[in-house]
Amino acid sequence: MVRDDDFAYLRKILKERSGLALSADKQYLVTTRLKPICEQHGLKDLADLVVAMRSGTKGRQLVEEVVDAMTTNESLFFRDQAPFEVLINHMLPQLIAARGGRPIRIWSAASSTGQEAYSIAILLEENAAKFGRQTFEIFGTDISQAALARARAGEYTQFEVGRGMPQHYLSRYFTRGERNHYVISPAIRKRVTFEARNLLDPFDRLGQFDVVFCRNVLIYFDRPTKTNVLERIAKIMPGDGFLILGGPETTLGLTAQFARHGQWRNVYVRTVSGTRATPSDRICA
Numbered sequence: 001m002v003r004d005d006d007f008a009y010l011r012k013i014l015k016e017r018s019g020l021a022l023s024a025d026k027q028y029l030v031t032t033r034l035k036p037i038c039e040q041h042g043l044k045d046l047a048d049l050v051v052a053m054r055s056g057t058k059g060r061q062l063v064e065e066v067v068d069a070m071t072t073n074e075s076l077f078f079r080d081q082a083p084f085e086v087l088i089n090h091m092l093p094q095l096i097a098a099r100g101g102r103p104i105r106i107w108s109a110a111s112s113t114g115q116e117a118y119s120i121a122i123l124l125e126e127n128a129a130k131f132g133r134q135t136f137e138i139f140g141t142d143i144s145q146a147a148l149a150r151a152r153a154g155e156y157t158q159f160e161v162g163r164g165m166p167q168h169y170l171s172r173y174f175t176r177g178e179r180n181h182y183v184i185s186p187a188i189r190k191r192v193t194f195e196a197r198n199l200l201d202p203f204d205r206l207g208q209f210d211v212v213f214c215r216n217v218l219i220y221f222d223r224p225t226k227t228n229v230l231e232r233i234a235k236i237m238p239g240d241g242f243l244i245l246g247g248p249e250t251t252l253g254l255t256a257q258f259a260r261h262g263q264w265r266n267v268y269v270r271t272v273s274g275t276r277a278t279p280s281d282r283i284c285a
Protein backbone atom coordinates (compact mmCIF):
# COMPACT_ATOMS: atom_id res chain seq x y z
CA MET A 1 0.00 0.00 0.00
CA VAL A 2 1.09 3.56 -0.65
CA ARG A 3 0.25 6.41 1.71
CA ASP A 4 -1.88 9.23 0.30
CA ASP A 5 0.78 11.91 0.77
CA ASP A 6 3.48 9.71 -0.83
CA PHE A 7 1.19 8.93 -3.76
CA ALA A 8 0.43 12.65 -4.16
CA TYR A 9 4.18 13.41 -4.22
CA LEU A 10 4.85 10.70 -6.82
CA ARG A 11 1.98 11.93 -9.02
CA LYS A 12 3.31 15.49 -8.83
CA ILE A 13 6.88 14.49 -9.69
CA LEU A 14 5.77 12.29 -12.59
CA LYS A 15 3.55 15.05 -14.00
CA GLU A 16 6.32 17.64 -13.75
CA ARG A 17 9.13 15.47 -15.12
CA SER A 18 7.46 13.41 -17.83
CA GLY A 19 3.96 14.78 -18.35
CA LEU A 20 2.48 11.51 -17.12
CA ALA A 21 -0.99 12.31 -15.82
CA LEU A 22 -1.57 9.49 -13.35
CA SER A 23 -5.17 9.16 -12.20
CA ALA A 24 -6.01 8.83 -8.51
CA ASP A 25 -6.87 5.11 -8.86
CA LYS A 26 -3.40 4.08 -10.10
CA GLN A 27 -1.89 3.25 -6.71
CA TYR A 28 -1.46 -0.42 -7.68
CA LEU A 29 0.50 0.61 -10.79
CA VAL A 30 2.87 2.77 -8.77
CA THR A 31 3.32 -0.01 -6.24
CA THR A 32 4.13 -2.72 -8.80
CA ARG A 33 6.35 -0.56 -11.03
CA LEU A 34 8.39 0.93 -8.16
CA LYS A 35 8.84 -2.20 -6.05
CA PRO A 36 11.96 -3.33 -8.01
CA ILE A 37 13.58 0.09 -7.41
CA CYS A 38 12.96 -0.22 -3.66
CA GLU A 39 14.49 -3.72 -3.68
CA GLN A 40 17.49 -2.64 -5.72
CA HIS A 41 18.29 0.23 -3.35
CA GLY A 42 17.51 -1.66 -0.14
CA LEU A 43 14.53 0.56 0.65
CA LYS A 44 11.78 -0.99 2.78
CA ASP A 45 8.77 0.47 0.99
CA LEU A 46 7.45 3.39 -1.06
CA ALA A 47 7.49 5.68 1.98
CA ASP A 48 11.27 5.08 2.25
CA LEU A 49 11.64 5.62 -1.49
CA VAL A 50 9.88 8.99 -1.30
CA VAL A 51 12.14 10.07 1.59
CA ALA A 52 15.20 9.04 -0.47
CA MET A 53 13.87 10.83 -3.59
CA ARG A 54 13.60 14.06 -1.64
CA SER A 55 17.24 13.97 -0.56
CA GLY A 56 20.26 15.41 -2.43
CA THR A 57 22.13 13.92 -5.39
CA LYS A 58 20.99 10.34 -4.77
CA GLY A 59 17.44 11.71 -4.74
CA ARG A 60 17.81 13.15 -8.24
CA GLN A 61 19.09 9.83 -9.56
CA LEU A 62 16.16 8.03 -7.91
CA VAL A 63 13.69 10.47 -9.45
CA GLU A 64 15.09 9.59 -12.89
CA GLU A 65 14.78 5.89 -12.15
CA VAL A 66 11.20 6.37 -10.95
CA VAL A 67 10.24 8.34 -14.08
CA ASP A 68 11.84 5.65 -16.25
CA ALA A 69 10.11 2.84 -14.39
CA MET A 70 6.71 4.52 -14.78
CA THR A 71 6.95 4.84 -18.58
CA THR A 72 5.02 2.31 -20.60
CA ASN A 73 7.36 1.10 -23.33
CA GLU A 74 4.97 -1.19 -25.16
CA SER A 75 5.81 -1.14 -28.88
CA LEU A 76 5.87 -3.45 -31.86
CA PHE A 77 7.26 -3.63 -35.36
CA PHE A 78 5.02 -2.18 -38.08
CA ARG A 79 2.44 -1.21 -35.47
CA ASP A 80 -0.94 -0.51 -37.15
CA GLN A 81 0.69 -1.21 -40.53
CA ALA A 82 -1.27 1.44 -42.53
CA PRO A 83 0.95 4.44 -41.59
CA PHE A 84 4.02 2.58 -42.88
CA GLU A 85 2.34 1.74 -46.21
CA VAL A 86 1.19 5.34 -46.59
CA LEU A 87 4.68 6.59 -45.71
CA ILE A 88 6.39 4.53 -48.40
CA ASN A 89 3.79 4.71 -51.14
CA HIS A 90 2.48 8.27 -50.78
CA MET A 91 4.20 10.57 -48.29
CA LEU A 92 7.78 9.92 -49.33
CA PRO A 93 7.17 10.12 -53.11
CA GLN A 94 5.41 13.48 -52.54
CA LEU A 95 8.16 14.79 -50.29
CA ILE A 96 10.95 13.58 -52.60
CA ALA A 97 9.37 15.47 -55.50
CA ALA A 98 9.13 18.62 -53.35
CA ARG A 99 12.57 18.53 -51.74
CA GLY A 100 14.79 18.61 -54.84
CA GLY A 101 17.34 16.16 -53.44
CA ARG A 102 17.58 17.56 -49.89
CA PRO A 103 17.53 14.90 -47.15
CA ILE A 104 14.13 13.87 -45.86
CA ARG A 105 14.01 13.78 -42.07
CA ILE A 106 11.77 11.43 -40.11
CA TRP A 107 11.29 11.59 -36.32
CA SER A 108 10.03 8.78 -34.13
CA ALA A 109 9.20 11.07 -31.22
CA ALA A 110 8.59 8.44 -28.54
CA SER A 111 10.63 5.65 -30.02
CA SER A 112 10.64 3.39 -26.96
CA THR A 113 12.69 0.26 -27.67
CA GLY A 114 13.18 1.15 -31.35
CA GLN A 115 10.63 -0.96 -33.24
CA GLU A 116 8.96 2.04 -34.91
CA ALA A 117 12.22 3.63 -36.13
CA TYR A 118 13.60 0.28 -37.33
CA SER A 119 10.35 -0.52 -39.17
CA ILE A 120 10.82 2.73 -41.12
CA ALA A 121 14.51 1.95 -41.72
CA ILE A 122 13.68 -1.54 -43.05
CA LEU A 123 11.17 -0.08 -45.49
CA LEU A 124 13.69 2.50 -46.70
CA GLU A 125 16.23 -0.27 -47.25
CA GLU A 126 13.63 -2.39 -49.08
CA ASN A 127 12.72 0.53 -51.32
CA ALA A 128 16.27 1.82 -51.86
CA ALA A 129 16.14 1.23 -55.63
CA LYS A 130 12.82 3.07 -55.95
CA PHE A 131 14.08 6.09 -54.00
CA GLY A 132 17.40 6.24 -55.88
CA ARG A 133 19.87 8.82 -54.56
CA GLN A 134 17.44 10.41 -52.11
CA THR A 135 18.88 10.45 -48.58
CA PHE A 136 16.89 10.01 -45.37
CA GLU A 137 17.58 10.68 -41.71
CA ILE A 138 15.68 8.80 -39.03
CA PHE A 139 15.76 10.06 -35.44
CA GLY A 140 14.39 8.08 -32.53
CA THR A 141 13.98 9.88 -29.21
CA ASP A 142 12.52 8.87 -25.87
CA ILE A 143 12.62 9.94 -22.24
CA SER A 144 13.42 6.42 -21.02
CA GLN A 145 17.15 5.65 -20.87
CA ALA A 146 16.36 1.96 -20.41
CA ALA A 147 14.22 1.90 -23.56
CA LEU A 148 16.87 3.83 -25.51
CA ALA A 149 19.60 1.41 -24.42
CA ARG A 150 17.53 -1.44 -25.82
CA ALA A 151 16.81 0.49 -29.01
CA ARG A 152 20.50 1.19 -29.55
CA ALA A 153 21.39 -2.46 -28.96
CA GLY A 154 18.78 -3.49 -31.53
CA GLU A 155 18.25 -6.88 -29.85
CA TYR A 156 14.81 -8.41 -29.62
CA THR A 157 13.31 -11.56 -28.17
CA GLN A 158 11.46 -14.14 -30.22
CA PHE A 159 8.23 -12.77 -28.76
CA GLU A 160 9.07 -9.22 -29.84
CA VAL A 161 9.98 -10.07 -33.42
CA GLY A 162 6.94 -12.36 -33.53
CA ARG A 163 4.75 -9.29 -33.08
CA GLY A 164 4.58 -7.66 -36.49
CA MET A 165 7.86 -8.54 -38.16
CA PRO A 166 7.22 -10.36 -41.48
CA GLN A 167 9.24 -13.58 -41.79
CA HIS A 168 11.10 -12.45 -44.93
CA TYR A 169 12.31 -9.26 -43.21
CA LEU A 170 13.32 -11.29 -40.18
CA SER A 171 15.60 -13.52 -42.24
CA ARG A 172 16.95 -10.60 -44.29
CA TYR A 173 17.60 -8.02 -41.54
CA PHE A 174 18.30 -9.97 -38.33
CA THR A 175 20.91 -12.44 -37.11
CA ARG A 176 20.68 -14.71 -34.07
CA GLY A 177 22.62 -13.36 -31.11
CA GLU A 178 23.19 -14.43 -27.53
CA ARG A 179 20.31 -15.95 -25.55
CA ASN A 180 18.63 -16.68 -28.89
CA HIS A 181 17.90 -13.00 -29.40
CA TYR A 182 17.43 -11.48 -32.83
CA VAL A 183 19.90 -8.70 -33.61
CA ILE A 184 19.14 -6.03 -36.18
CA SER A 185 21.62 -5.87 -39.07
CA PRO A 186 24.24 -3.09 -39.19
CA ALA A 187 22.73 -1.77 -42.45
CA ILE A 188 19.43 -1.04 -40.67
CA ARG A 189 21.03 -0.02 -37.38
CA LYS A 190 23.12 2.70 -39.00
CA ARG A 191 20.09 4.32 -40.60
CA VAL A 192 18.73 5.38 -37.18
CA THR A 193 20.10 7.80 -34.57
CA PHE A 194 18.71 7.47 -31.04
CA GLU A 195 18.84 10.29 -28.51
CA ALA A 196 17.37 10.95 -25.08
CA ARG A 197 14.71 13.67 -25.30
CA ASN A 198 11.87 14.65 -23.06
CA LEU A 199 8.93 15.91 -25.10
CA LEU A 200 8.24 18.44 -22.34
CA ASP A 201 11.60 20.12 -23.04
CA PRO A 202 12.37 22.29 -26.09
CA PHE A 203 13.19 20.14 -29.12
CA ASP A 204 13.59 22.77 -31.83
CA ARG A 205 17.37 22.19 -31.83
CA LEU A 206 16.70 18.83 -33.52
CA GLY A 207 15.81 20.86 -36.65
CA GLN A 208 12.88 20.44 -39.04
CA PHE A 209 11.21 17.08 -39.66
CA ASP A 210 9.23 16.22 -42.76
CA VAL A 211 7.45 13.31 -41.09
CA VAL A 212 6.80 12.97 -37.36
CA PHE A 213 5.61 9.73 -35.80
CA CYS A 214 4.34 10.72 -32.34
CA ARG A 215 2.34 7.66 -31.48
CA ASN A 216 0.94 6.29 -28.25
CA VAL A 217 2.56 8.85 -25.99
CA LEU A 218 0.08 11.77 -25.97
CA ILE A 219 -2.44 9.42 -24.36
CA TYR A 220 -0.44 9.64 -21.13
CA PHE A 221 -0.56 13.47 -21.00
CA ASP A 222 -3.30 15.85 -19.84
CA ARG A 223 -4.97 18.20 -22.34
CA PRO A 224 -2.74 21.28 -21.85
CA THR A 225 0.38 19.10 -22.20
CA LYS A 226 -0.96 17.46 -25.38
CA THR A 227 -1.67 20.89 -26.85
CA ASN A 228 1.73 22.20 -25.87
CA VAL A 229 3.59 19.25 -27.41
CA LEU A 230 1.52 19.33 -30.62
CA GLU A 231 2.00 23.07 -31.11
CA ARG A 232 5.76 22.74 -30.70
CA ILE A 233 5.78 19.84 -33.17
CA ALA A 234 3.95 22.11 -35.65
CA LYS A 235 6.83 24.59 -35.35
CA ILE A 236 9.43 22.06 -36.43
CA MET A 237 7.41 20.76 -39.40
CA PRO A 238 7.35 22.29 -42.86
CA GLY A 239 3.95 23.20 -44.28
CA ASP A 240 3.82 20.03 -46.37
CA GLY A 241 4.97 17.70 -43.59
CA PHE A 242 3.00 14.86 -42.04
CA LEU A 243 2.23 14.04 -38.41
CA ILE A 244 1.22 10.50 -37.53
CA LEU A 245 -0.51 9.83 -34.21
CA GLY A 246 -1.53 6.60 -32.52
CA GLY A 247 -5.01 5.11 -32.98
CA PRO A 248 -6.51 6.60 -29.78
CA GLU A 249 -4.93 10.04 -30.33
CA THR A 250 -6.05 13.15 -32.20
CA THR A 251 -5.24 16.83 -32.63
CA LEU A 252 -8.94 17.69 -32.80
CA GLY A 253 -10.05 19.97 -29.98
CA LEU A 254 -6.42 20.45 -28.92
CA THR A 255 -4.88 22.70 -31.58
CA ALA A 256 -5.81 24.32 -34.89
CA GLN A 257 -2.23 23.85 -36.16
CA PHE A 258 -3.13 20.47 -37.64
CA ALA A 259 -6.03 19.03 -39.59
CA ARG A 260 -6.87 15.42 -40.17
CA HIS A 261 -5.72 14.13 -43.56
CA GLY A 262 -8.73 13.54 -45.79
CA GLN A 263 -7.85 9.94 -46.66
CA TRP A 264 -5.23 8.48 -44.37
CA ARG A 265 -6.21 7.39 -40.87
CA ASN A 266 -4.19 8.83 -37.97
CA VAL A 267 -2.35 11.21 -40.33
CA TYR A 268 -2.46 14.97 -39.74
CA VAL A 269 -1.25 17.84 -41.92
CA ARG A 270 -0.23 21.38 -41.07
CA THR A 271 -2.78 24.15 -41.45
CA VAL A 272 -2.24 27.80 -42.16
CA SER A 273 -5.25 29.79 -40.97
CA GLY A 274 -7.38 26.69 -41.17
CA THR A 275 -6.27 25.60 -44.68
CA ARG A 276 -3.72 23.02 -45.82
CA ALA A 277 -0.30 24.62 -45.94
CA THR A 278 1.71 24.52 -49.16
CA PRO A 279 5.49 23.94 -49.40
CA SER A 280 6.01 27.70 -49.78
CA ASP A 281 4.37 28.23 -46.40
CA ARG A 282 7.19 26.28 -44.71
CA ILE A 283 7.27 26.98 -41.01
CA CYS A 284 10.67 27.70 -39.51
CA ALA A 285 11.60 26.85 -35.94
Ligand SMILES: C[S@@+](CC[C@H](N)C(=O)[O-])C[C@H]1O[C@@H](n2cnc3c(N)ncnc32)[C@H](O)[C@@H]1O
Nearest residue numbers: 018071073075110112143144198199215216217
Ligand atom coordinates in the same frame (compact mmCIF):
# COMPACT_ATOMS: atom_id res chain seq x y z
C1 LIG B 1 3.73 3.13 -25.52
S1 LIG B 1 5.33 3.68 -25.99
C2 LIG B 1 5.07 4.10 -27.69
C3 LIG B 1 6.18 3.59 -28.58
C4 LIG B 1 5.94 3.79 -30.08
N1 LIG B 1 5.79 5.19 -30.42
C5 LIG B 1 4.76 3.01 -30.54
O1 LIG B 1 3.70 3.58 -30.81
O2 LIG B 1 4.88 1.77 -30.63
C6 LIG B 1 5.37 5.29 -25.21
C7 LIG B 1 6.77 5.85 -25.08
O3 LIG B 1 6.68 7.23 -24.74
C8 LIG B 1 7.78 7.53 -23.92
N2 LIG B 1 7.52 8.79 -23.18
C9 LIG B 1 6.67 8.99 -22.15
N3 LIG B 1 6.72 10.27 -21.74
C10 LIG B 1 7.64 10.89 -22.53
C11 LIG B 1 8.14 12.22 -22.58
N4 LIG B 1 7.73 13.17 -21.74
N5 LIG B 1 9.08 12.49 -23.51
C12 LIG B 1 9.52 11.53 -24.38
N6 LIG B 1 9.08 10.27 -24.37
C13 LIG B 1 8.14 9.94 -23.46
C14 LIG B 1 7.90 6.33 -23.01
O4 LIG B 1 9.18 6.22 -22.43
C15 LIG B 1 7.60 5.19 -23.98
O5 LIG B 1 8.76 4.61 -24.50
